[in-house]
Amino acid sequence: MFTQRKFYxxxxxxxxxxxxxxxxxxxxxxxxxxxxxxxxxxxxATAKEALYRGTLWxxxxxxxxxxxxxxxxxx
Amino acid sequence: MNEPxxxxxxxxxxxxxxxxxxxxxxxxxLDTHPWDEEAVRQxxxxxxxxxxxxKQYENQYGPLFQYGMSYSSYPWNWKDAPWPWQV
Amino acid sequence: MWYYExxxxxxxxxxxxxxxxxxxxxxxxxxxxGELAAALRYLNQRYSIPDKVIGLLTDIGxxxxxxxxxxxxxxxxxxxxxTPEQMKEAGLGAHYVNHDNALFYENASGTxxxxxxxxxxxxxxxxxxxxxxxxEKARATYQWIINMSDDPELNDGLKYLREREVVHxxxxxxxxxxxxxxxxxxxxx
Ligand SMILES: [Fe+2]
Numbered sequence: 001m002f003t004q005r006k007f008y009x010x011x012x013x014x015x016x017x018x019x020x021x022x023x024x025x026x027x028x029x030x031x032x033x034x035x036x037x038x039x040x041x042x043x044x045a046t047a048k049e050a051l052y053r054g055t056l057w058x059x060x061x062x063x064x065x066x067x068x069x070x071x072x073x074x075x
Numbered sequence: 076m077n078e079p080x081x082x083x084x085x086x087x088x089x090x091x092x093x094x095x096x097x098x099x100x101x102x103x104x105l106d107t108h109p110w111d112e113e114a115v116r117q118x119x120x121x122x123x124x125x126x127x128x129x130k131q132y133e134n135q136y137g138p139l140f141q142y143g144m145s146y147s148s149y150p151w152n153w154k155d156a157p158w159p160w161q162v
Numbered sequence: 163m164w165y166y167e168x169x170x171x172x173x174x175x176x177x178x179x180x181x182x183x184x185x186x187x188x189x190x191x192x193x194x195x196g197e198l199a200a201a202l203r204y205l206n207q208r209y210s211i212p213d214k215v216i217g218l219l220t221d222i223g224x225x226x227x228x229x230x231x232x233x234x235x236x237x238x239x240x241x242x243x244x245t246p247e248q249m250k251e252a253g254l255g256a257h258y259v260n261h262d263n264a265l266f267y268e269n270a271s272g273t274x275x276x277x278x279x280x281x282x283x284x285x286x287x288x289x290x291x292x293x294x295x296x297x298e299k300a301r302a303t304y305q306w307i308i309n310m311s312d313d314p315e316l317n318d319g320l321k322y323l324r325e326r327e328v329v330h331x332x333x334x335x336x337x338x339x340x341x342x343x344x345x346x347x348x349x350x351x
Binding site: 085088089091092095096099100102103104106107137138139140141142144153158159160 | 165239
């Protein structure tokens with residue numbers, strides 16, 4: 001399954017002073033994969049939706065939430 | 076203009092921002108896709124729509140541009156608040 | 163030349179007076195990967211790059227000024243009417259004694275903006291790849307600011323600006339492809 005966020009598990013030393021974050025992650029937004037944008041890609045239905053998404057094309061939309069608030073970094 | 080702006084102001088501004096955003100996106104897209112005829116057509120369509128909305132806005136709230144890109148009423152009202160960061 | 167338009171590119175809202183967030187946001191005003199550096203970088207590169215990508219540099223450079231105005235608006239709203247006491251509590255005491263509540267082109271730790279943030283190698287490939295990297299760094303900076311902010315209305319504007327970096331990066335990647343194309347390569351001496 002394609003995700004815009006990738007995860008990895010860094011080495012954790014028994015002597016690390018901070019409580020370890022076992023799963024770390026980083027963003028991989030769509031411009032890394034799209035290549036030269038093909039013509040006639042589907043667009044958002046209204047100009048207002050495009051404005052609030054920050055792009056005219058769903059293929060380039062990259063949602064972002066703080067991973068600390070989403071809770072997928074840590075445990 | 077010292078009385079606070081009404082919701083009608085924000086609605087019209089938002090409509091302009093939306094249409095101009097499509098124009099911004101199409102501008103950058105066409106810079107790398109100059110042969111996309113459908114995108115050029117969409118661009119010209121939105122350019123016309125933007126002009127109409129701005130005419131309506133300027134009649135009610137004053138000029139959006141200077142250096143002669145917008146007409147002025149009397150007295151000169153370009154300098155009137157609010158400025159974009161104040162609204 | 164340029165025309166100023168008396169409107170923001172995107173509706174900027176801020177929930178509360180919060181100078182602490184303004185201190186972080188200043189990074190995108192006068193920092194190395196901020197909007198001022200971006201605008202000046204692209205507009206400056208136009209003079210020494212093949213004609214077919216000058217339009218793109220002009221238009222993205224111009225859009226960056228619209229983003230600079232959005233950041234300024236956020237900082238203005240977050241610090242408007244903040245008292246010296248509030249500025250001090252937010253870690254902006256040193257800023258206050260120098261500038262009162264004025265904006266200044268500096269980064270989040272108070273270092274003034276400098277032209278050395280901008281690369282101009284004169285090599286089209288080096289410059290376009292510099293621009294792609296700059297967009298990714300600006301995107302990352304917006305992520306770190308969003309991670310630090312608990313103002314949902316401010317975050318809405320920051321997510322918009324982050325998305326614009328995604329689109330700009332896409333267009334610069336396409337510009338790199340255009341520069342690599344065989345078409346128009348033939349030159350006879
Ligand atoms: Fe950008």
